[in-house]
Amino acid sequence: xxxxISISPxxxxxxxxxxxxxxxxxxxxxxxxxxxxxxxxxxxxxxxxVGRDPRDAVQLTQRICGVCPVSHxxxxxxxxxxxxxxxxxxxxxxxxNLTLGANFIQSHILHxxxxxxxxxxxxxxxxxxxxxxxxxxSPDMVTGSAAAALVGNYVAALSMRRxxxxxxxxxxxxxxxxxxxxxxxxxxPVTAADITAFRALLAELRSFISNVMLADGEALxxxxxxxxxxxxxxxxxxxxxxxxxxSAGTSKLLARGRYTNGALGTVDTTQIREYxxxxxxxxNSGNRTPAAGVTEPAADKDGAYSWIKAPRYAGAVHEVxxxxxxxxxxxxxxxxxxxxxxxxRALEAEKVANAMDGWLxxxxxxxxxxxxxxxxxxxxxxxxxxxPRGALGHWAQIGSxxxxxxxxxxxxxxxxxxxxxxxQHGAIEQALIGTPVRDLKNPIELLRVVHSFDPCLSCxxxxxxxxxxxxxxxxxxxxxx
Amino acid sequence: xxxxxxxxxxGLTRRDFMRATSAIGAAxxxxxxxxxxxxxxxxxKETAAGGVPVLWLQGQACSGCSVSLLNTIFYTxxxxxxxxxLDINFHPxxxxxxxxxxxxxxxxTYRQGGYVLVLEGAIPTGSGGKFCNLWPGMTFDKAVxxxxxxxxxxxxxxxxxxxxxxxxxxxxxTGARGLADSYGGKRVVKIPGCPIHPDWVVGTVAYILANGTxxxxxxxxxxxxxxxxxxxxxHCPLKDRGEAHRPGQGGCTKEMGCRGPKTFxxxxxxxxxxxxxxxxxVSWCSGAGAVCxxxxxxxxxxxxxxxxxxxx
Numbered sequence: 003x004x005x006x007i008s009i010s011p012x013x014x015x016x017x018x019x020x021x022x023x024x025x026x027x028x029x030x031x032x033x034x035x036x037x038x039x040x041x042x043x044x045x046x047x048x049x050x051x052v053g054r055d056p057r058d059a060v061q062l063t064q065r066i067c068g069v070c071p072v073s074h075x076x077x078x079x080x081x082x083x084x085x086x087x088x089x090x091x092x093x094x095x096x097x098x099n100l101t102l103g104a105n106f107i108q109s110h111i112l113h114x115x116x117x118x119x120x121x122x123x124x125x126x127x128x129x130x131x132x133x134x135x136x137x138x139x140s141p142d143m144v145t146g147s148a149a150a151a152l153v154g155n156y157v158a159a160l161s162m163r164r165x166x167x168x169x170x171x172x173x174x175x176x177x178x179x180x181x182x183x184x185x186x187x188x189x190x191p192v193t194a195a196d197i198t199a200f201r202a203l204l205a206e207l208r209s210f211i212s213n214v215m216l217a218d219g220e221a222l223x224x225x226x227x228x229x230x231x232x233x234x235x236x237x238x239x240x241x242x243x244x245x246x247x248x249s250a251g252t253s254k255l256l257a258r259g260r261y262t263n264g265a266l267g268t269v270d271t272t273q274i275r276e277y278x279x280x281x282x283x284x285x286n287s288g289n290r291t292p293a294a295g296v297t298e299p300a301a302d303k304d305g306a307y308s309w310i311k312a313p314r315y316a317g318a319v320h321e322v323x324x325x326x327x328x329x330x331x332x333x334x335x336x337x338x339x340x341x342x343x344x345x346x347r348a349l350e351a352e353k354v355a356n357a358m359d360g361w362l363x364x365x366x367x368x369x370x371x372x373x374x375x376x377x378x379x380x381x382x383x384x385x386x387x388x389x390p391r392g393a394l395g396h397w398a399q400i401g402s403x404x405x406x407x408x409x410x411x412x413x414x415x416x417x418x419x420x421x422x423x424x425x426q427h428g429a430i431e432q433a434l435i436g437t438p439v440r441d442l443k444n445p446i447e448l449l450r451v452v453h454s455f456d457p458c459l460s461c462x463x464x465x466x467x468x469x470x471x472x473x474x475x476x477x478x479x480x481x482x483x
Numbered sequence: 484x485x486x487x488x489x490x491x492x493x494g495l496t497r498r499d500f501m502r503a504t505s506a507i508g509a510a511x512x513x514x515x516x517x518x519x520x521x522x523x524x525x526x527x528k529e530t531a532a533g534g535v536p537v538l539w540l541q542g543q544a545c546s547g548c549s550v551s552l553l554n555t556i557f558y559t560x561x562x563x564x565x566x567x568x569l570d571i572n573f574h575p576x577x578x579x580x581x582x583x584x585x586x587x588x589x590x591x592t593y594r595q596g597g598y599v600l601v602l603e604g605a606i607p608t609g610s611g612g613k614f615c616n617l618w619p620g621m622t623f624d625k626a627v628x629x630x631x632x633x634x635x636x637x638x639x640x641x642x643x644x645x646x647x648x649x650x651x652x653x654x655x656x657t658g659a660r661g662l663a664d665s666y667g668g669k670r671v672v673k674i675p676g677c678p679i680h681p682d683w684v685v686g687t688v689a690y691i692l693a694n695g696t697x698x699x700x701x702x703x704x705x706x707x708x709x710x711x712x713x714x715x716x717x718h719c720p721l722k723d724r725g726e727a728h729r730p731g732q733g734g735c736t737k738e739m740g741c742r743g744p745k746t747f748x749x750x751x752x753x754x755x756x757x758x759x760x761x762x763x764x765v766s767w768c769s770g771a772g773a774v775c776x777x778x779x780x781x782x783x784x785x786x787x788x789x790x791x792x793x794x795x
Contacts, residue, residue, distance in 0.1 A: 011617060018575075045607075045659070049654060062649065065545055068544075068549070068551070071547060112553075116577065132572045135579065137584075160562050175768045175770060176755035176756060177756055179677065179678060184791075188730070189772035370731060
């Protein structure tokens with residue numbers, strides 16, 4: 003008999019996420035045979051933005067997500083650079099990259115140690131208090147001195163991610179929200195003292211990433227090598243690319259591209275469409291490109307179970323994130339799995355941090371950071387960048403010097419999307435299907451697969467709670483002590 | 484590694500935290516009411532069996548206030564708070580448990596009562612509250628009512644929780660609003676900010692632990708220690724630094740639209756993202772050549788935008 007496992011709330015993600023899977027025995031292995039991922043919160047950002055001064059989007063969209071706000075600031079600024087027809091000053095381009103890089107490092111450390119690692123460490127006898135207790139248990143979890151060492155690094159990582167924000171704040175004014183992004187560049191004059199202070203913190207972070215975080219990543223890879231075969235998912239990868247190395251954006255630290263059905267390819271944004279057959283929107287909202295996006299709620303729609311639209315590239319499901327970026331860029335081609343996502347994320351942190359040191363040397367103290375251009379009466383722009391957790395796009399239209407249309411396609415939209423019009427499951431759903439579940443009361447395998455994507459539900463903009471689903475034989479996660 | 488060894492590695496004890504909190508106020512010329520004198524009382528409240536229970540719930544939030552809280556260092560660090568001072572029995576971003584295991588912990592804390600309830604994010608009232616559901620059968624608006632009932636203290640963290648904030652911006656698609664001023668006669672302590680400065684939250688918690696009572700609050704429920712003075716004034720470090728008319732020029736950004744004259748907070752003396760206990764931070768919004776967007780005010784964001792437009 004099949005069994006339904008419902009996990010609500012899923013913790014150690016950003017935002018409100020529900021996971022529901024059906025487990026059955028197939029080929030003598032108890033495993034997930036069906037999966038649904040759905041979020042539970044809706045704010046309506048795209049509607050809030052319409053009618054406002056375009057420049058306000060840079061600040062307002064950062065409040066979509068407090069874990070990756072700088073990526074929204076970057077996407078919004080790039081979209082408005084295009085709509086304003088302005089080329090950012092070189093210092094401005096570099097300062098934007100350094101600010102975004104600081105948050106990439108912060109987010110990757112936070113995810114690795116504080117959101118994902120607890121799925122692999124048994125903290126009993128080490129951290130015997132909330133919020134670490136109670137926790138799910140599994141015999142394969144790291145114990146003893148190895149667990150204590152990881153907990154020690156968990157603690158060290160708390161101060162490291164704080165320092166990453168401190169570093170970003172030198173240019174940004176404050177973090178997590180960055181104040182220094184504007185169309186045309188950045189806001190703070192560059193000084194030699196700021197470069198020196200930034201570089202000192204960066205050196206400390208580079209040392210931690212290379213010597214501690216990568217070592218812990220390798221240890222997890224070795225101890226949990228079975229997770230290179232678990233959570234493999236759709237196998238298609240998409241990256242918009244990030245960290246423009248020229249103001250035209252033609253060269254990036256992490257390139258734009260995709261990997262579809264085993265072949266590398268280029269990205270043409272007109273091939274992106276959002277589908278809504280299983281999302282609570284009218285048929286009129288579906289099968290549209292983001293530039294022509296429409297968001298009309300239909301809360302009672304039959305067959306829908308999520309308020310995330312389902313973005314697809316040329317009709318195909320793609321996953322996004324550090325693994326997609328590193329794969330497309332040729333930096334990581336070992337495999338696509340739960341563990342590969344974790345390892346690729348750690349390696350990407352090192353790559354970005356090392357590059358940032360070079361960018362600091364390119365800054366010109368006292369040089370312009372901003373190119374002025376008045377708000378145009380009309381214009382359109384697309385801002386394609388990456389959040390730490392994957393490809394992020396903003397599509398803006400200006401009329402009468404106000405925003406007339408604003409659409410956001412977020413990374414967790416790609417990863418946590420529901421089924422599309424062709425009945426294809428979203429990326430996280432596909433990664434869950436086939437995942438073995440040893441103990442129905444302690445389904446730690448599900449947590450490891452879901453957390454490997456670093457979901458960020460607030461970014462998924464359209465989300466609202468799913469409808470009540472049919473119960474087969476529902477079991478809840480062990481009720482704990 | 485034993486529990487004690489982990490704490491030692493973290494380098495702080497609860498006593499250290501309470502001592503660190505005594506650094507509040509004087510250094511920055513802030514109103515130092517009460518918080519200065521918390522040290523003795525707080526140490527008396529230390530208990531052998533763990534810390535003060537905390538339930539932290541998120542509604543229409545972005546987690547930005549939680550992420551900002553992780554940056555705490557002026558009074559103490561987040562690991563010290565979590566290990567030595569507070570029992571964080573639920574926090575969506577930190578709790579190890581998931582699903583019913585996590586909910587059981589929330590309910591256990593609720594039954595015992597006497598906890599600090601921290602609420603982050605706005606409350607959507609449209610569609611029967613279903614725009615934000617915490618777990619089966621528990622919308623955020625229901626959760627606020629339920630868990631406020633047995634809380635010893637209720638704190639709203641972030642402008643969304645305090646006043647509706649970003650989620651309530653026009654046309655307020657979900658009927659979002661902030662917390663009430665009080666629940667069951669208990670006045671809500673409101674720490675606005677988009678995001679909050681971690682010192683505002685940690686300093687207020689320290690005051691509550693030390694004194695067993697809320698600090699002095701202004702008409703909007705904000706502790707006057709942190710929100711008692713207008714940002715714009717003679718104390719502003721940009722006061723005599725010339726006027727900036729465009730980004731990248733440096734100096735006072737009033738002509739560009741700085742909301743300092745309409746905003747109460749201490750960002751320009753406390754500064755953000757500091758790197759050491761008791762030390763000032765690195766920067767702040769106008770200090771980075773941007774404009775203060777007035778994020779600690781009940782009228783944020785609609786009453787403050789367009790941000791890059793000079794106040795009439």
